[in-house]
Amino acid sequence: MNAVPTLETHLSDDDLTAALRADALLGLTSAPKWLPPKWFYDARGSELFEQITELPEYYPTRTERALLERVVGEIARSTRAEVLVELGSGSSAKTRLLLNALTAEGALETYVPQDVSSSALRAAVEEIAAEFPAVSVHGVVSDFTGTLGNLPRGGRRMIAFLGGTIGNLVPAERAEFLAGIHEVLEPGEQLLIGAGLVIDPAVLVPAYDDAAGVTAEFNRNVLHVLNNRLDADFVPEKFDHIAMWDAENEWIEMRLAATEATTVKVRELDLTVEFAPGEQMRTEISAKFRLDGLRNELAEAGFRTERVWTDPDDRFALVLSERV
Numbered sequence: 001m002n003a004v005p006t007l008e009t010h011l012s013d014d015d016l017t018a019a020l021r022a023d024a025l026l027g028l029t030s031a032p033k034w035l036p037p038k039w040f041y042d043a044r045g046s047e048l049f050e051q052i053t054e055l056p057e058y059y060p061t062r063t064e065r066a067l068l069e070r071v072v073g074e075i076a077r078s079t080r081a082e083v084l085v086e087l088g089s090g091s092s093a094k095t096r097l098l099l100n101a102l103t104a105e106g107a108l109e110t111y112v113p114q115d116v117s118s119s120a121l122r123a124a125v126e127e128i129a130a131e132f133p134a135v136s137v138h139g140v141v142s143d144f145t146g147t148l149g150n151l152p153r154g155g156r157r158m159i160a161f162l163g164g165t166i167g168n169l170v171p172a173e174r175a176e177f178l179a180g181i182h183e184v185l186e187p188g189e190q191l192l193i194g195a196g197l198v199i200d201p202a203v204l205v206p207a208y209d210d211a212a213g214v215t216a217e218f219n220r221n222v223l224h225v226l227n228n229r230l231d232a233d234f235v236p237e238k239f240d241h242i243a244m245w246d247a248e249n250e251w252i253e254m255r256l257a258a259t260e261a262t263t264v265k266v267r268e269l270d271l272t273v274e275f276a277p278g279e280q281m282r283t284e285i286s287a288k289f290r291l292d293g294l295r296n297e298l299a300e301a302g303f304r305t306e307r308v309w310t311d312p313d314d315r316f317a318l319v320l321s322e323r324v
Contacts, residue, residue: 005129005137010150028273037168037284039222048218057206060164063316064194068097071309076101079190081158082109087144088165089113099132114140148180162194167287178301185323193319198288201245208243208252216241219254222283231267251287255280
């Protein structure tokens with residue numbers, strides 16, 4: 001039997017609220033306005049995103065999973081990781097593929113899922129510990145962009161950052177994030193990234209603007225979060241969902257557009273925000289990559305790309321690199 005699973009907390013509910021206050025104050029007073037995508041994910045937002053992953057238009061999740069199923073044995077043989085760290089683990093669903101493969105190789109000793117949601121992480125930690133009794137499970141509640149230094153050290157580690165989440169960071173944020181991973185890892189330890197690739201916008205845009213309107217509801221959920229946590233009075237129905245392809249930056253941009261002149265009060269910030277008719281607020285970018293560009297970003301952060309796997313349609317990539 002394995003040891004009792006542990007949950008280490010570096011991010012309290014008060015910390016989250018303070019971060020939301022800071023982000024909302026900065027973003028809502030900027031021109032143009034913006035909000036970070038991490039605030040989509042309260043319980044309702046997480047539920048909506050799970051629905052999105054099952055939509056016919058939304059190819060990234062199923063494409064990455066099918067790719068991972070095909071190559072996970074190669075990943076396990078290449079890394080023989082003793083410690084698997086997963087950033088933004090959520091329910092750890094896809095990671096079970098890695099856990100199965102790494103335990104079959106006989107190397108894996110510890111699984112370290114990291115997430116901002118203590119409730120989601122607690123459930124995942126308990127489930128994984130029950131499913132993999134030979135693996136020690138050590139959950140870390142933190143924000144992956146700011147608390148990488150809190151990840152446990154020791155053992156031959158591989159950090160997995162799946163789901164294309166790296167695309168939610170603008171280039172400067174990606175450079176800072178990858179530099180932070182480089183600082184945390186020891187030479188020879190590895191980083192596995194799942195990244196969406198640049199493809200035909202006719203396929204790409206509908207993935208973020210589905211016919212059923214689930215993504216639109218997900219996008220507007222950030223307004224519900226501000227209402228609930230900061231005592232704002234947004235009327236989400238007065239904002240339209242927009243998803244557009246930015247060809248210059250090669251990313252999808254999600255926005256909310258005011259359907260009419262709107263005044264919003266954010267009482268916790270003592271802030272009044274005016275929206276002009278049609279004014280847009282950015283809520284997410286989802287950058288897509290070219291493999292040479294991703295290799296270059298990794299190299300600039302001090303990583304050597306070891307292996308790259310793509311799906312048959314070249315829509316998604318898994319990139320394994322080593323810290324040098």
